[in-house]
Amino acid sequence: MKHALRTLTLALVASTLGSASAQQxxxxxxxxxxxxxxxxxxxxxxxxxxxxxxxxxxxxxxxxxxxxxxxxxxxxxxxxxxxxxxxxxxxxxxxxxxxxxxxxxxxxxxxxxxxxxxxxxxxxxxxxxxxxxxxxxxxNAGVMAYNNDLIKKAGVTALPKTTAQMAAFARQVKTRTGAYGWAPAIKDPQGGTFLGVFVGEGLPILRGTQAAFNTPAHARLLQTYIDLYRADVIPQDLLRKEAFQLSQELYTQGKLATIIGGPQALNRIKDNNKAIYAASQVTMAPIGAGKTEAxxxxxxxxxxxxxxxxxxxxxxxxxxxxxxxxxxxxxxxxxxxxxxxxxxxxxxxxxxxxxxxxxxxxMIAANGANLKTAVPPLKNPTDMFKAFDDNIEAAFLGRKTAQQALADAATAWNNMK
Known part of the structure; x- marks a missing residue:
């Protein structure tokens, strides 16, 4: 009897411990x-x-x-x-x-x-x-908000649907209104911004481990932006200020016709200038030849x-x-x-x-299937971005030709093994 009671007690203890363990x-x-x-x-x-x-x-x-x-x-x-x-x-x-x-x-x-x-x-x-x-x-882009009052004043009848069309659009807005039409991201603090411009137009960044942006096609595209910058068709501060921040400032002041980004770009405008927010409408951001939503x-x-x-x-x-x-x-x-x-x-x-x-x-929530990182992850991004950005800035400031800037940047990249 004593043996049976001891066995039962041990069984109950074991059962209790097992249950506690299962619920831990x-x-x-x-x-x-x-x-x-x-x-x-x-x-x-x-x-x-x-x-x-x-x-x-x-x-x-x-x-x-x-x-x-x-x-x-x-x-x-x-x-x-x-x-x-x-x-x-x-x-x-x-x-x-x-x-x-x-x-x-x-x-x-x-x-x-x-x-x-x-x-x-x-x-x-x-x-x-x-x-x-x-x-x-x-x-990075997503949607384009635009000041409809400025668009009408500029005589724009059809909004640009591609980034290639944005250049002519920006020239027309600047000529007829004095305001900028576009503030593209060309050099931002996070580095390598213009690489995204290349990818957006379907131009490669890397072939294997080698830089692939030292080509005449890349140089022509870079020169297009340089020409807009030197003609003051796009803001001069784009080399000194982060493009998204600058866009918000100028758009809120009525000095920029478009702002490209996400819905968050409009929150500050709604708070700081209700009249411009009321004049704002939204469409999908223009897309490049590469059909990439970066x-x-x-x-x-x-x-x-x-x-x-x-x-x-x-x-x-x-x-x-x-x-x-x-x-x-x-x-x-x-x-x-x-x-x-x-x-x-x-x-x-x-x-x-x-x-x-x-x-x-x-609009942006419905477009998630098309979103992709523009620039592939790099092994040494900080130094590679700096080498690239320094050369891009030199081209914008006239210290190097577009082709020489890209050649020098490519050489720097290929030496960073």
Whole structure:
């Protein structure tokens, strides 16, 4: 009897311990980049939904901001990596090249290709393998807002649909109104901006590891912009100020007829000059011959060293699913990258809105399938961008010909091995 009672007691203890073990919560550390505190309600709301559906998983949300990339590298060396990390195109490539990331294609399986737009997946594909689940993205151009009063004053009857048509449009606006028609991004602080101009027109940047922009076609395109700059058809401050900031300033003052960007470009205008906002209308931004809608994108990655890779992948997929991406795009005008987001009824509805911000939001959200990173990730971007930008500036200032500037930049690139 005593033996039987002891056996039963041990069985009950074992059962209790097994049940407790089964219910023990797995904790995931989720690092984001510059999302807190502005988007805390959204992020924490998605996490709460996930935890309700997965009661054995707890997610710790940590926003690392400017220190994220370095802290991630340090965490690997210390053996205390987060489980899900918000990276971007360049940082995803660097982490993948260093062997730090889970192959998402192998982890998710063939169905991965159906979950996100192909272009977005390609942004995080390195060596034929997908290392990041596409999250939210943004266009460099996206939409073009225009001051209809200035457009009418300039006698413009048809808005430009291509970047090639923008040159003639800008000349007409400047001649007839004194205002600028266009403030293209030619040299911005983030570096290598004019490379995006080349890609937009279908001109290559690299062939293998060699610079491919030292050609007569590239030089002719660069010279087109140089001519506009020297004739004061485009603002002289474009070599000194970030184009998006300058565009907002000039457009708000009624000194620029168009502003190219996302809906966020219109928020400050609405606050600072209601009359110009009221005169503003929105259309899709002119597109280059390369038919590329350039932009940037964010990913969610799972480090190889995660202690809970299965649960981490489950959460990363949940955070980036279509419903949650669309919900985020309703809060802030980002571009959803989950396949089918463009068909959401909300975006269909606001595309026909008379309000410029609403209309622009609907237009860019519906165009996510066409978004792709313009400049491929580079091995040494800081030095390569500087060499390129220094030569581009020299060409604009007349210190070098367009062809010589590109030849010198290409030589510098090819020596950076």
């Amino acid at each position: 919560r797995v904790e995931l550390d989720f690092w984001t980049f510059y999302l807190s505190p502005k988007f805390d309600d959204y992020i924490k709301g998605v996490i709460a939904d996930f935890e309700r559906q997965n009661p054995t998983i707890k997610v710790n949300y940590i926003d690392k901001q400017g220190t994220l990339e370095q802290e991630f590298i340090t965490s690997v060396s210390l053996g205390s990596v987060p489980d899900v990390v918000n990276l971007w195109v360049e940082s995803t490539q660097k982490a993948a090249d260093s062997g730090l990331l889970t192959d998402m294609g192998a982890a998710v399986g063939p169905g991965l290709r159906n979950l996100y737009y192909p272009n977005s997946l390609s942004n995080f594909t390195i060596g034929g393998k997908v290392y990041g689940l596409p999250w939210y993205a943004s266009f 932009g940037g994108g964010m990913s969610l990655v799972v480090p190889k060293a995660s202690s809970h890779p299965k649960e981490a992948l489950l959460f990363a997929r949940f955070m980036t699913n279509r419903a949650n991406q669309v919900a985020f795009a309703k809060i802030v005008p980002v571009v959803p990258t989950a396949a089918g987001s463009d068909r959401d009824p909300y975006f269909t509805q606001i595309r026909s809105s008379k309000d410029p911000i609403e209309r622009a939001t609907g």
